[in-house]
Amino acid sequence: MKSLLRRLAILLPTVLGVVTLIFFLIHFIPGDPVELMLGETASRGDLERLRTDLGLDRPVAEQFGNFLLGLVRGDLGESFFYRKPVRQVILEKLPATLELAAAAMLLALVIALPLGIVAAVRKDSLADRGAMLASLVGISMPNFWLGPLLIILFSIKLGWLPVSGREGPASLILPAVTLGTALAALLSRMTRSAMLDVLGEDYLRTARAKGLSERAVIVKHALGNALLPVLTIVGLQFGALLSGAIITENVFAWPGIGTLLIQAINARDYPLVQGCVLVISLGYVAANFLTDLLYSLSDPRVKV
Amino acid sequence: MIGRFLRHPTALPGILILAAVLVMALAAPSLAPYDPMQIDLDGSLRGPSADHPFGQDRLGRDIFSQIVYGARASTLVTLAVVLLTVVVGTALGSAAGYFGGLVDVAVMRSVDILLAFPGILLAIALAGILGPNLVNIILALSVLGWVGYARLVRAQFLSLRERDFVQAARAVGAGPVRIMGLHILPNALSPVIVQATFSAAGIIIAESSLSFLGLGPQDIPTWGGLLSQGANYLVYAPHIAFFPGLFIMLTVLALNLAGDALRDLLDPRTRPDTGGPAKV
Numbered sequence: 001m002k003s004l005l006r007r008l009a010i011l012l013p014t015v016l017g018v019v020t021l022i023f024f025l026i027h028f029i030p031g032d033p034v035e036l037m038l039g040e041t042a043s044r045g046d047l048e049r050l051r052t053d054l055g056l057d058r059p060v061a062e063q064f065g066n067f068l069l070g071l072v073r074g075d076l077g078e079s080f081f082y083r084k085p086v087r088q089v090i091l092e093k094l095p096a097t098l099e100l101a102a103a104a105m106l107l108a109l110v111i112a113l114p115l116g117i118v119a120a121v122r123k124d125s126l127a128d129r130g131a132m133l134a135s136l137v138g139i140s141m142p143n144f145w146l147g148p149l150l151i152i153l154f155s156i157k158l159g160w161l162p163v164s165g166r167e168g169p170a171s172l173i174l175p176a177v178t179l180g181t182a183l184a185a186l187l188s189r190m191t192r193s194a195m196l197d198v199l200g201e202d203y204l205r206t207a208r209a210k211g212l213s214e215r216a217v218i219v220k221h222a223l224g225n226a227l228l229p230v231l232t233i234v235g236l237q238f239g240a241l242l243s244g245a246i247i248t249e250n251v252f253a254w255p256g257i258g259t260l261l262i263q264a265i266n267a268r269d270y271p272l273v274q275g276c277v278l279v280i281s282l283g284y285v286a287a288n289f290l291t292d293l294l295y296s297l298s299d300p301r302v303k304v
Numbered sequence: 305m306i307g308r309f310l311r312h313p314t315a316l317p318g319i320l321i322l323a324a325v326l327v328m329a330l331a332a333p334s335l336a337p338y339d340p341m342q343i344d345l346d347g348s349l350r351g352p353s354a355d356h357p358f359g360q361d362r363l364g365r366d367i368f369s370q371i372v373y374g375a376r377a378s379t380l381v382t383l384a385v386v387l388l389t390v391v392v393g394t395a396l397g398s399a400a401g402y403f404g405g406l407v408d409v410a411v412m413r414s415v416d417i418l419l420a421f422p423g424i425l426l427a428i429a430l431a432g433i434l435g436p437n438l439v440n441i442i443l444a445l446s447v448l449g450w451v452g453y454a455r456l457v458r459a460q461f462l463s464l465r466e467r468d469f470v471q472a473a474r475a476v477g478a479g480p481v482r483i484m485g486l487h488i489l490p491n492a493l494s495p496v497i498v499q500a501t502f503s504a505a506g507i508i509i510a511e512s513s514l515s516f517l518g519l520g521p522q523d524i525p526t527w528g529g530l531l532s533q534g535a536n537y538l539v540y541a542p543h544i545a546f547f548p549g550l551f552i553m554l555t556v557l558a559l560n561l562a563g564d565a566l567r568d569l570l571d572p573r574t575r576p577d578t579g580g581p582a583k584v
Contacts, residue, residue: 017417140557144516145549243422265432
């Protein structure tokens with residue numbers, strides 16, 4: 001309970017820091033944001049009207065206060081491009097991003113856990129070296145290259161899967177593979193090293209000495225202890241997946257927050273940029289916080 | 305030391321690829337068969353041929369020449385970001401670890417807050433808002449990059465500052481700057497070098513990502529920019545996306561291979577099989 005409170009006490013300044021950073025990101029733009037938004041041809045009257053609408057004619061401290069008050073009420077301002085509240089636009093796109101991230105995570109786990117376990121149990125075998133080389137290539141493979149390669153092979157040459165968009169489960173496969181590959185590579189390395197740490201422990205020698213089969217030793221005794229650090233990485237990476245999805249979504253025109261963010265940047269729709277950045281980073285902070293929490297609950301030795 | 309590094313199984317392929325990329329960047333004008341921006345509309349979207357080994361892009365520009373020149377942008381951005389973040393991170397981490405107290409609290413609280421921020425997201429937002437050019441990309445990638453070094457160097461300083469050789473230097477009257485720079489820092493640099501190699505791999509990916517998303521410089525050839533153009537022509541001209549991506553992947557792989565070797569060599573506490581290369 002005490003450690004939970006301490007974590008919460010660190011969480012608050014962190015969130016405040018993130019929010020402040022995002023606010024000043026927009027307000028320290030060199031030049032006039034209103035002019036950037038409306039373009040050089042805008043009339044003086046239009047500029048002034050937008051400035052007043054946005055509250056940009058007020059002192060910065062007052063703007064920051066209003067921004068914070070709005071946040072507390074869940075008000076993220078209005079998108080210029082969509083002419084709708086930013087919150088509504090984001091809520092419409094959020095499910096697609098969460099779906100993609102969850103599918104990528106699931107895929108990564110299904111590939112990485114068996115691969116890492118086999119690599120550790122058969123350390124230095126051909127399978128181990130092959131798996132580790134594959135994971136190094138997977139880690140080095142940028143999403144924005146893997147995605148087009150998969151499209152060329154599976155959508156254009158073979159015609160098995162849709163090129164882009166989000167229509168039906170088939171359209172989820174290529175984006176999920178693209179986003180999940182690097183994570184699978186990372187997790188298989190983590191699983192392997194966590195298993196290797198555990199496999200050298202005395203209690204495993206005891207388990208073997210009392211005559212348990214190798215399978216029972218690994219599944220019942222080793223795996224449980226090895227998985228804890230791996231699951232921590234999984235939690236931390238879920239936050240990272242949310243931001244990694246920005247690129248994958250753009251490759252596949254997946255209608256999530258990542259595609260929305262780049263559209264908003266190109267349209268100079270700053271309230272929407274601010275909203276997207278805020279939602280993705282708060283998701284990241286929340287995933288990290290929950291991971292720490294679960295980690296300390298599941299292992300009494302861990303003091304967060 | 306160098307001999308031991310090169311005998312490491314992953315070091316040599318890594319170093320060879322990196323050397324090739326560096327030569328491409330430095331000798332681009334003599335290596336590229338064409339002006340990378342020279343338009344030839346008759347050759348638009350044409351695949352690899354004897355005259356154009358990697359084919360031609362939408363405007364008929366030679367892809368091989370663009371890749372050779374594109375090595376310049378990637379190398380420049382990576383070197384600048386690594387230099388900037390290592391210097392800033394090491395300076396702040398040293399100060400926090402050596403002086404402790406308020407300096408330490410101020411630096412580490414900033415580190416905690418910045419660590420809570422996904423790096424690529426901030427880079428995208430900054431590059432998108434500041435505008436597409438190399439300087440802004442370097443800035444956008446450096447804003448968060450120093451944080452890891454600060455944490456690493458601080459931890460090293462905490463463990464080194466009470467050691468005998470530091471006490472001895474203090475006893476003969478050396479000032480804090482001299483002790484930090486001449487006595488502690490050289491002993492704290494190994495993990496920084498390893499970390500810098502892995503983060504260089506992340507920077508290459510991040511820089512290409514920004515160009516891929518259209519947030520990179522538009523007036524010079526970049527690998528990410530070329531790949532982004534290629535993504536629009538996957539049906540008729542898949543070679544446009546293929547070749548720049550291959551070079552990005554090979555460069556990142558080379559940095560990860562070199563990083564693995566450096567870590568095994570410089571940091572005897574970590575075994576070759578613990579953990580993995582850092583990813584942004």
